Amino acid sequence: MLTKRIIACLDVDGGRVVKGVRFKNLRDAGDPAECATAHARSGADEIVLLDITATSGNRHTLLEVVRKAARPLFVPFTVGGGIRLLNDAAAVFDAGADKIAINSAAVRDPTLIGKIAGRFGSQAVVVAIDARKVNGGYEVFTAGGRVPTGRDVIRWAREAAVCGAGEILLTSMDRDGTQSGFDCELVREVAEAVSIPVIASGGAGSALDFIQVFREGCADAALAASIFHFGIESVAQLKHKLHHASVSVRWPC
Amino acid sequence: MIAIVDYGAGNLNSVKKAFDYLGADVVVTDQSQTVTAAAKIVLPGVGHFSSLRALNRSDLREVLLQAASAEKPFLGICLGMQWLFDGSEECNELAGAGIFPGKCREFPSWVKSPHVGWNSLTVLKGSRLLRGVAQDSFVYYTHSFHAPVLGATSAASEYGLRFTASVEQSNIFGVQFHPEKSGDVGLAILKNFCEV
Numbered sequence: 001m002l003t004k005r006i007i008a009c010l011d012v013d014g015g016r017v018v019k020g021v022r023f024k025n026l027r028d029a030g031d032p033a034e035c036a037t038a039h040a041r042s043g044a045d046e047i048v049l050l051d052i053t054a055t056s057g058n059r060h061t062l063l064e065v066v067r068k069a070a071r072p073l074f075v076p077f078t079v080g081g082g083i084r085l086l087n088d089a090a091a092v093f094d095a096g097a098d099k100i101a102i103n104s105a106a107v108r109d110p111t112l113i114g115k116i117a118g119r120f121g122s123q124a125v126v127v128a129i130d131a132r133k134v135n136g137g138y139e140v141f142t143a144g145g146r147v148p149t150g151r152d153v154i155r156w157a158r159e160a161a162v163c164g165a166g167e168i169l170l171t172s173m174d175r176d177g178t179q180s181g182f183d184c185e186l187v188r189e190v191a192e193a194v195s196i197p198v199i200a201s202g203g204a205g206s207a208l209d210f211i212q213v214f215r216e217g218c219a220d221a222a223l224a225a226s227i228f229h230f231g232i233e234s235v236a237q238l239k240h241k242l243h244h245a246s247v248s249v250r251w252p253c
Numbered sequence: 254m255i256a257i258v259d260y261g262a263g264n265l266n267s268v269k270k271a272f273d274y275l276g277a278d279v280v281v282t283d284q285s286q287t288v289t290a291a292a293k294i295v296l297p298g299v300g301h302f303s304s305l306r307a308l309n310r311s312d313l314r315e316v317l318l319q320a321a322s323a324e325k326p327f328l329g330i331c332l333g334m335q336w337l338f339d340g341s342e343e344c345n346e347l348a349g350a351g352i353f354p355g356k357c358r359e360f361p362s363w364v365k366s367p368h369v370g371w372n373s374l375t376v377l378k379g380s381r382l383l384r385g386v387a388q389d390s391f392v393y394y395t396h397s398f399h400a401p402v403l404g405a406t407s408a409a410s411e412y413g414l415r416f417t418a419s420v421e422q423s424n425i426f427g428v429q430f431h432p433e434k435s436g437d438v439g440l441a442i443l444k445n446f447c448e449v
Contacts, residue, residue, distance in 0.1 A: 002372045093264045121300030123395040250371040250391040
């Protein structure tokens with residue numbers, strides 16, 4: 001039986017894992033390679049590493065971080081942040097990523113999705129969407145949540161899937177870092193609109209939040225950062241609880 | 254030496270990295286002489302079945318078929334496993350190796366496609382590749398087409414229907430899942446391949 005995936009996310013800034021609230025007030029949370037290995041040992045089904053500043057100056061640092069984190073990882077490893085061109089993606093794959101996540105660049109040029117998928121396969125292309133509730137609908141934001149695009153999240157998710165995305169990583173900006181629960185309504189709308197897997201992100205605070213986003217939000221996977229980094233809940237503790245709540249997860253693993 | 258065949262389909266780093274971690278002597282190559290000289294062969298691959306056409310553009314297809322019939326241990330991963338069958342409905346005009354009968358097909362319409370994530374293995378028979386792998390172990394998949402279950406199927410998984418997770422016949426092995434991304438279970442499977 002296909003299980004629901006639990007994904008540990010590392011937001012990286014200048015070579016360190018950080019975590020903020022609603023994309024602001026960043027706190028240090030450790031070394032990326034050490035965090036990635038620890039989460040994988042604890043039972044994370046995947047590791048996502050997002051370079052949240054992604055300025056051109058720190059690309060070299062990022063690739064070194066990816067290389068170091070990838071070496072001992074034998075679960076899927078996704079890297080995002082600052083990927084603007086096919087060559088940027090190629091460098092990240094070369095450093096050891098299995099999938100890349102693209103956000104702003106895909107909104108600017110949706111053909112980038114197909115270009116990367118054409119060379120590395122659709123399974124390697126995750127389109128990340130940062131969504132915020134605006135006037136009863138959900139709007140796509142880019143540039144780390146700073147720039148409103150005027151685009152509707154559901155329509156963009158459908159378009160990304162048609163362009164060749166393998167998965168959608170859907171972050172609720174309203175819930176990010178708040179630990180107040182996933183936005184199940186947002187996740188469900190997108191999950192029902194596309195046939196590719198949807199990863200719910202933003203708001204994880206407890207095992208109950210995961211149960212809700214799998215049952216009510218119809219998410220295929222759920223991603224969290226804060227609760228894992230700051231020791232509120234290890235991946236192993238979370239999976240143990242989900243298993244006992246009859247959510248199908250890779251457990252024991 | 255183990256040769257990982259590079260025919261331009263996707264990213265082979267993770268497969269090499271896993272064999273490196275196990276201490277195996279492994280090279281990534283697109284050269285038929287290197288493949289011929291290798292003791293074992295790994296044919297990886299992700300993406301569309303048509304990307305296997307690259308094997309026909311060089312003499313790699315013939316070299317791989319010769320190696321397979323010469324009883325050299327051969328492991329197909331994902332698309333590399335699908336190549337061992339007659340073909341795939343993903344690209345009807347391209348023939349597979351035909352070592353196993355049947356064509357790869359799409360999943361039924363009532364399940365999401367692609368099939369992405371960790372699914373459990375039902376081990377169906379004794380297998381050299383799956384030696385020590387417990388019943389219901391989890392492995393990582395990412396694919397849109399699946400191979401039929403047949404006599405040579407050593408393990409199956411369920412997703413809308415039952416499909417071949419791993420196949421094995423004398424020196425020929427294939428896995429639809431990604432052992433290089435399947436944690437300790439996957440590493441144990443690759444270690445078994447190193448030791449066959």
